[in-house]
Amino acid sequence: MSTQHERIAIVTGANNGIGFETTVGMADAGFHVIMACRSEAKADAAKADVIARVPTASLDILLLDLSDPDSVRAFADVFRARHGKLDVLINNAGILLYSAQTNADGVELQFATNHLGHFLLTALLADMIPDDPASRIVSLSSIAHKSARIHFDDLTCEQDPAAAYGQSKLACLLFGDELARRLKVAGQTIRALTVHPGGSDSGLFNELDPASREAMKAQVAPLLHSNADAAKPSLFAALSDRVEGGDFYGPTGPEEMSGKTGAAIRNPVSEDDAIAKRLWRLSEEMTGQTFAIGG
């Protein structure tokens, strides 16, 4: 049970990969962590694994399917009923697909899950986040954002399905940036920032047959870093007092695949805030959710 003084964090996609390691780190830092996961069974197993690593961990599982707006709204309702505030929101969950798929509303599934679901979740919970510099909203982008653009005329990426993942991860960065700008305009001290994990194998080879998947994972493993290292930028963004709203962090080693956490290289698209503002309006339209700050 959480107490009034306890600091509360939500980590989406907490049951595996980077999200799992982020949960470990946040629990170790003394947060009560809400593990927002799709599968109860997987979350239960992950919770036990976190406790094995951090025996003092205070954890709760709350089911969340980011691709389904109803699930996001239900999650927010339950969270609000149980908790008086939210200190850190880590919008970590992400899917990587190689095939064209859409959610029930016909929205490209990676855009729906990685971006829109988090946009809606953040919009629904923003008023529960205390106006304090230690409050954080962390978005997760990816190296793949660098070669991407937002296909406003073809958001489903009908013409180029391979572009959809990068688009969704660019959207995460643009959302983090725009959120930081709006918080600033509203005079709030909450810090919204974005990170990317570098080279991590979580999901890279999904959709391959099991034999090829395992073979490729084993072969490229030396070029990637561990999930614990991949979670470091997220934990830095959530916990360090040396970060500012709108910052973008990631590993600073060769090609940003691994290495010490520091300032990450941006897609120049993100320097044009008109694109971020257009994406924000579009996200409001698509989720049917006005996102007002300080209102």
Place this chain on the structure above:
Amino acid sequence: MSGTKERVALVTGASSGIGKATAEALAKAGYIVYPAARRVEIMEDLKSLGCIPIKMDVTKEADVKAAVERITRDHGGVDILVNNAGLSVYGSVEETDIEKARYQFDVNFFGVGRLTQLILPHMRRQRWGKIVNVSSGEGRVHAPLAAWYVSSKFALEGFSDCLRAEMAQFGIDVVVIRPGAIDTEITGGFIEPLLKTSGHGPYAGTARKMADWFRNMSAEKGTASPPQVIAEKILEAIEASKPRTRYAAGVGVRQAIFFRQILSDRMFDRFMMRMLG
């Protein structure tokens, strides 16, 4: 043109693999299909689907002309051209016989270019046509010991982009197909020439790894897709009112293109060398 007329498709390299599967798929979908290949005798079975097999070596001017003339005489012209005929010359840049390298371009590139020239006037006049160029994942993604093949496919990709832009005003669509690992007889046929060219000299280490990679490709193991997967994409592209400019299908190709897209040149080189084992 009349909407009731059946469309006429010419599919090159149709005696096996992707070409044969495409001829079958188009015939079943109701098109008048001319499967073309050098080995006309092994396309007999396609006749049962209503196909009209035609002998053609895409590098032979007389063959190509005669085929287009015959189709024009019998059915007015080619409405849909599937440029599938191709071969893959693997081996180091240094050790590959230059005549083989030229022949690679004659088939994969000039063969496509010449046939396209011959069928365009009909398509342009009727203001309708589909040209489907079967490239490869290696039309986007490079690999060691594949320079002559990869460059022929990169050339085909550039050619297709130019042609698409050039023909849009005439209602002619140009689509590129990028197959990944496909289980065809060509795939097995890569191995011996690769090892013959580069299996014993300074490139032997990489050559043997590549040979193992090809050997491991099979639809049964799930490490390659059956050619029907590509035939379905080609049919989808032909029947789409607004097709994509490129379709990728088959084991591994989307992953390879994804990595190529997000990694730097050198980091991708390292990934690829790691993947070869």
